[in-house]
Amino acid sequence: MKAWIAPIMRGNSFRLALGVLAMALAWQLSVVLFKVPVHYLPSLPLIAERLSHYPDPFIAGFIRTASEMLIGLAVGTLFGLLSAVIMQRYRMVRHLLLPLFIISQTIPVIAFGAIVVMWFGNSLLAKAVIAFYLTFFTITVNTLAGLDSVDPKQISLLRSFGASNQQLLWRLQLPSALPAFFTGLKLAVATSLSGAVVGEWFGDTTGLGVLLLQSMYNEDTISLWSAILLVALLGSVCFGVVAAIEKRVLFWQHKQDINH
Amino acid sequence: MTTNSAAISEGWVESVSPRAVTKGSSILGLQNLTKRFGAITALENVSVDINKGEFITVIGPSGCGKSTLFNIVAGLDSPDDGHIAHHSRAIDARELLGQxxxxxxxxxxxxxxxxxxxxxxxxxxxxxxxxKARAQALKMLPEFGLKGFEKHYPHQLSGGMRQRVALMRTFLFRRELMLLDEPFGALDSLTRSMMQRWLLEIWQHHERTVLFITHDIDEAIFLADRVLVMSARPGRVKLEQRIDLPRPRRGDIVTSEEFMAIKRRLLAEIEEESMKSFAS
Known part of the structure; x- marks a missing residue:
């Protein structure tokens, strides 16, 4: 899947469309040519038919899972940024908190998910919390690395102009950390989606994760693949949006690479 | 530098700057500055008086502590020993930050x-x-050869232009003293000599005081009212050479007899120091 996401990173939507088309063609051809049974891999028209005949659970599921993911991602991003800035400023906080952050990430999401559902019930909030749990760490770590890598000469220069800590942060450190931050954000898009989908497995009635689970129990491969494709769509659209924002915001970075 | 306040009360300030004042009053007086980094002594007993309107160049072999000296004057670092006087008032090195x-x-x-x-x-x-800042800068662009480039980004500029933007940033930051650390070091020699003449024009027009580090002896003489030759580690001021060549200086002054005489003298001193740092 990553291979066909990659072109978005270069902003080449034509090649992306071509890649998707080629993959769909390969799928369809192999199903027809090798007469693959439906319960292994259904043909694309069958999936399209399922989606168009029974759109409601899929639409509701898409919206639900997207909301869980986006809330978790948004809060995780803010939290990750904030904690990175604080850890960068206060060494003490970094030494205290960063190990705890790392330990938190070693707890399997299954264990964590069970606790969250007990705390927050089968609510949208519970899934958003799980998405958040899988999101903030990559943002924190990447942003922190970005903040740490600011050229000390650059800091000295701004200091010699009498810059305060806050000016240093907004004028120099945060912009310098943006490339690393966006790397973290792109990873976080993928993990927040897994968080939302897996979170639904702890119990719910709507969501793409719920559809995946129900289809599995019913051995309904057509619905299963429909849900999988919708998850992929959600993930790649969000990734594409982040990549497009990154390209706009970091216009200076790619051009600099060419120059040096 | 905690000894500074004591120095004031002991009337140390009055004893400062015994040298003849050329242009104006003393802006910055450095007295016996010493700076060590572990076992290495980067600066030893460096004393310099910088007077208003002067153009001083500092030349010396690599590792002579020029950058350490600059960091101290910029307020980014403190000496281990010595005194600093700003307008004849004893101050702590850190107070120079932003000055x-x-x-x-x-x-x-x-x-x-x-x-x-x-x-x-x-x-x-x-x-x-x-x-307001932008309006101010916009007026200065032509003088810095950047007219029409205000909306360009650094990656779209040549090395010489980028350097002029950096110089403009320094000039806009209106401080009596400008510290330029090998600003033309990365430029090709043609661009470099052009930039030198241009810098002198700007300097005269804006009436600033400049302390300028360079590795290039021609550049040091061409620009300066005074050249300070620094010794190899530990960095000391080995020689202070006044340059009385008439101003405005033209490009061909570097081939004149007076220029050559000064250059010969400085070269001998610098060579000795370079040999020392080479041998060590």
């Missing part, structure tokens, strides 16, 4: 800012509203 317009070797332009916004960085940090 001196510092330009490091690399242009250090921010890649996400346009030429104009890079130029105003220092005065913006000082609190000048952006619109």
């Amino acid at each position: 001196v317009a510092f330009m490091p070797q690399q242009d250090l332009l921010l890649p996400w800012r346009t030429v104009l916004d890079n130029a105003i960085l220092a005065i913006e940090l000082e609190g000048t509203p952006r619109a």
Whole structure:
């Protein structure tokens, strides 16, 4: 899947469309040519038919899972940024908190998910919390690395102009950390989606994760693949949006690479 | 530097700057500065008086502590020993932070800012509203050969232009003393000599005081009222050479007899130091 996401990173939507088309063609051809049974891999028209005949659970599921993911991602991003800035400023906080952050990430999401559902019930909030749990760490770590890598000469220069800590942060450190931050954000898009989908497995009635689970129990491969494709769509659209924002915001970075 | 306050009360200030004042009053007096980094003594008993309106160049072999000296004058570092007087008032080195317009070797332009916004960085940090700062900078662009480039980004500029943006940033940050650390070191020799003449014009027009580090002996003589030759580690002021060549200086002055005589003298001193640092 990553291979066909990659072109978005270069902003080449034509090649992306071509890649998707080629993959769909390969799928369809192999199903027809090798007469693959439906319960292994259904043909694309069958999936399209399922989606168009029974759109409601899929639409509701898409919206639900997207909301869980986006809330978790948004809060995780803010939290990750904030904690990175604080850890960068206060060494003490970094030494205290960063190990705890790392330990938190070693707890399997299954264990964590069970606790969250007990705390927050089968609510949208519970899934958003799980998405958040899988999101903030990559943002924190990447942003922190970005903040740490600011050229000390650059800091000295701004200091010699009498810059305060806050000016240093907004004028120099945060912009310098943006490339690393966006790397973290792109990873976080993928993990927040897994968080939302897996979170639904702890119990719910709507969501793409719920559809995946129900289809599995019913051995309904057509619905299963429909849900999988919708998850992929959600993930790649969000990734594409982040990549497009990154390209706009970091216009200076790619051009600099060419120059040096 | 905690000894400074004591120095004031003991009347140390009055004994400062015994040298003849050429242009104006003393802006900055450095007295016996010493700076060590572990076992290495980067500066030893360096004393310099910088007078208003002067153009002083500092030349010496690599590792002679020029950069350490600059960091101290910029307020970024404190000496282990010695005194600093700012307008004949004893101060702590850190108080110089924000008092001196510092330009490091690399242009250090921010890649996400346009030429104009890079130029105003220092005065913006000082609190000048952006619109006002931009208007100020826009007027200065032609003089710095950057007219029409205000909306360009650093990656779209040549090395010489980037250096001029950095210089403009330094000039806009109106401080009596400008510290230029090998600003033309990375430029080709043609661009370099052009920039030197241009810098002298700007300097005379804006009436600033300049302390300028260089590795290039021609550059040191061509620009300066005074050349300080520094010794190999530990860095000391080995020789102070007044340059009385008439101003405005033209490019061909470097081939004149007076220029050559000064150069010969300085070369001998520098060579000796280079040999020392080479041998050690």
